[in-house]
Amino acid sequence: MDLPFAESWKIKMIEPIRKSARIEREQWLKEAHYNVFQLKAEHVYIDLITDSGTGAMSDRQWASLMIGDESYAGATSFFKMKETINKITGFKYVLPTHQGRAAENVLFSCLVKAGDYIPGNSQFDTTKGHIESRKAFAIDCTIDEALDTQLELPFKGNVDIRKLEKILIEHNEKIPFIIITVTNNTAGGQPVSMQNLREVNKLAKKYNKPVLFDSARFAENAYFIKKREKDYADKTIKEICREMFTYADGMTMSAKKDAIVNMGGFIATNIEEWYEQAKVKGIIFEGYITYGGMNGRDMNALAVGLDENTEFENLETRIKQIEYLASRLDEFEIPYQRPAGGHAIFIDAPKVLINVPKEEFPAQTLTVELYLEAGIRGCEIGYILADRDPVTRENRFGCNDFLRLAIPRRTYTNNHMDVVAVALKNVFDRRNSITRGMSIEWEAEVMRHFTVKLKRL
Template identity: 80%
Template sequence: MELPFAESWKIKMIEPIHKSTRQERECWMKEAHYNVFQLRSEQVYIDLITDSGTGAMSDRQWAGMMIGDESYAGASSFFKLKEMITLLTGFDYVIPTHQGRAAENVLFSYLVHAGDVVPGNSHFDTTKGHIEGRKAIALDCTIDEAKQTQLEIPFKGNVDLAKLERALQTHADRVPFIIVTITNNTAGGQPVSMQNLRGVRDLANKYHKPVLFDSARFAENAYFIKIREKGYADKSIKEITREMFDLADGMTMSAKKDGIVNMGGFIATRRKDWYDGAKGFCVQFEGYLTYGGMSGRDMNALAIGLDENTAFENLDTRIRQVAYLAAKLDEYGIPYQRPAGGHAIFVDAPRVLTCVPREEFPAQTLTIELYLEAGIRACEIGYLLADRDPVTRENRFNGLDLLRLAIPRRVYTDNHMNVIAVALKNVFDRREKITRGVHIAWEAPLMRHFTVELERL
C-alpha cells in the first residue's frame, strides 16, 4: 500500500487562537466599518487575509536571526542575502527594501513617469497603485481565459502575447518596461509557463524593451512549471528558477511570501543603469544600500528562507494543502478560480452571491459573511481592490470579483482547512437569502481597499 502524504516538517512551537460568538463578531465588524483590514487580530479565529509575512519561520531561520550583523554599512548579512539572490536569479545588483511595495516605489521612482504605459499580466494592487500614482497607465495583457473561472488550463496567469505586441506597437516609446507577475495573484494565484516567459522575452527583444518580474511567488511559479510543463519534471526548483530569471532584466520581490519572513523585500537586476538609477531613491526612502529597510537578522532569515522555499518538498507540502482545501470546496459545489492556485483559493463571489448586484460588491459581501459565520478573515480581490478609473472616476467592474482565502505557509493544519470549507459551505447554503451588499461611505483615491469604510445595505 502506498503511504499517505505527510508534511515535510514537524511542529515545535504553537500560538493559541480563540473562538468568538456571532454576536461579538457582528459588533466587531460594524466597528471596523465592514472592512476586515480594520479588525484586531485577536478578533480573528483563522486568518486568511494574506500569505504575506504570516508564514512560520524554520529553526534554521530563527537561528540565523541570532547571528545577524547589524552594521550600518557593509553588513555580512547583506552579502549572505546577495549571494543567495544571485545564485537563484543570476542578478548581480541587489538593493534590499523593507517590503515589496517599497521595492516598487524605489525602482518605479526611477523608471516610471507621467504618460508611460506599463503592460503586464494583471498588475497587483500596489504595482498598479505605484504606476497610476505616477500618472502612468497599467495596461492588462492577461489571457482572456483567466476570466473564465471554471475553465481548467494549466497556466492561466500567462501574458496574451498578441495583446502585448499590440501594446508595444501602439505605445512604443511610452513603454519603459514589461512587467510579468509570477504567479499572477489577481487572476487567482495562477502560474505563468516558461514557454510564455520566453514569448514575452522574444517580444521584448524585438521592440527593445526590458522585462521586470514581480516575483513575490516565483518559487510557487517554478513548482507549477515543474509539475505541469513538459520537459521540467526532472529539473530542480532552483534550476527552473534560474531559467525563469534568465528571461528577465530585473525583479521586485516581496520577500514576505516566498521568502517566508515577516518583513523584507528587494530589487535585483542585471542592469547597472537600473541599479545606479534606483540606488539614490533607496537611500532617500529606505536606508543605506546594504540594508535598505531591513535589519541584519531579517536579511539572514530571508537568505535561509529563499534557500528552504526553493526546495521541492517545502513547496509540495504547501501547495498540496491549498489543493486539499480546493477538493473540499469541490465536494460542496462552491465555485472558485480553477485550477487551484499556489498560495490561495479564489472563490468566484458573483457565482455564489447571485442576488447581490455588482455595485454592492459581492466579494466584499462574501468576505463579511464568512467572518460573521466563523471568525475567518479572508480578503476581497475584486471590484473594491480594482479602484476607480483614474480618468472617469467610475468603479472598474471589468475584472474578476473574488474572495481570496490566502493560506499562510507552515501555519495551519488540514483540520483548519476543514473548518474553512464547512464555514464557506454554510454561507453558500444560505446564499439566496443574501440579497444586499455594501456601499462605500469613505475611500482613499488609491489602494482604497486597505482603508475603505463601508455600510451594509
C-alpha cells in the same frame, strides 16, 4: 499500500488562537465599517487575509536571526543575502528594501513617468498603485481565459502575446518596461509557463524593452512549471528558477511570500544603470544600500528562507494544502478559480451571491458573511480592490470579483482547512437569502480597499 502524503516538517512552536461568538463579531465588524482590514487580529479565529509575512519560519531561519550582523554599512548579513539571491536568480546587483511595494517605489521612481504605459499580466494592487499614482497607465494583457473561473488551464496567469504586441506597437515610445507577475496573484495565484516567459522575452527584445518580474511567488511558479510543463519534470526547482530569471532583466521582490520572512524585500537586476539610479532613491526612501530598511538578522532569515523554499518538498507541502482545501470546496460544489492557485483559493463571489448586484460588491459581501459565520478572515480581490478608473472615476467591474482565502505558509493544519470549508458551505447553503450587499461611505483615491468605510445594505 502507498503511504499517504504528509508535511515535510514537524511543529516545534505553537501560537494559541481563539474562537468568538457571532454577536461579538457583529459588533466588531460594525466598528470596523465592514472592512476586515480594520478588525483587530485578536478578533479573528483563522486568518486568511494574506499569505504575506504570515508564514512560520524554520528552525534554521530562527537560528540565523541570532547571528545577524547589525552594522550600518557592509554587514555580513547583506552579503549572505546577496550571494543567495545571485545564486538563485542570476542577478548580480541587489538592493534591499523593507518590503515589495518599497522595491516598486524605489525602482518606479527611476523608471516611470507621467503618461507612460506599463503592460503586464494583472499588475498587483500596489504595483498598479505605484504606476497610477505617477499618472502612468497599467495595461493588463492577461489571457482572456483567466476571467472564466470554471475553465481548467495549467497556466492561467499567462500573458496574451498578441495583446502585449498591440500595446508595444501603439505606445512604443512610452513603455519603460514590461512587468510580469509570477505567480499572477490577481488572476488567482495562477502560474505563468516557461514557454510564455520565453515568448514575452522574445517580444520584448524585438521592441527593445526590458522585462521586470514581480517575483513575490516565483518559487511557487517554478513548482507549477515542474509539475505541469513538458520537459521540466526532471529539473530541480532551483534549475527552473534560474531559467525563469534568464527571461527578465530585473525583479522586485516581496520576500514576505516565497522567502517566508515576516518583513523584507529587494530589487535585483543585471542592468547597471537601473541599479545605479535605484541606489540613490533607495537611500532616500529606505536606508543605506546594504540594509535598505531591513535588520541584519532579517536579511539572514531571508537568505535561509529563499534557499529552503526553492526546494521541492517544501513547495509540495504548501501547494498540496491549497489543493486539499480546493477538494473540500469541490465536495460542496462551491465555485472558485480553477485550478487551485499556488497561495490561495479565490472564491467566485458573483457565482455564489447571485442575488447581490455588482454595484453592491458581492465579494466584499461574502467576505463579511464568512467572518460573521465563523471568525474567518479572507479578503476581497475584486471590484473594490480594482479602484476607480483614473480618468472616468467609475468603478472598474471588468475583472473577477473574488473572495481570496490566502493560506499562510506552514501556519495552519488541514483541520483548519476543514473549518474554513464547512463555514463557507454554511454561507453557501443560505446564499439565496442574501440579497443585498455593501455601499461605500468613504474611500481613498488609490488602494481604497485597505481603508474603505462601508455600509451594510
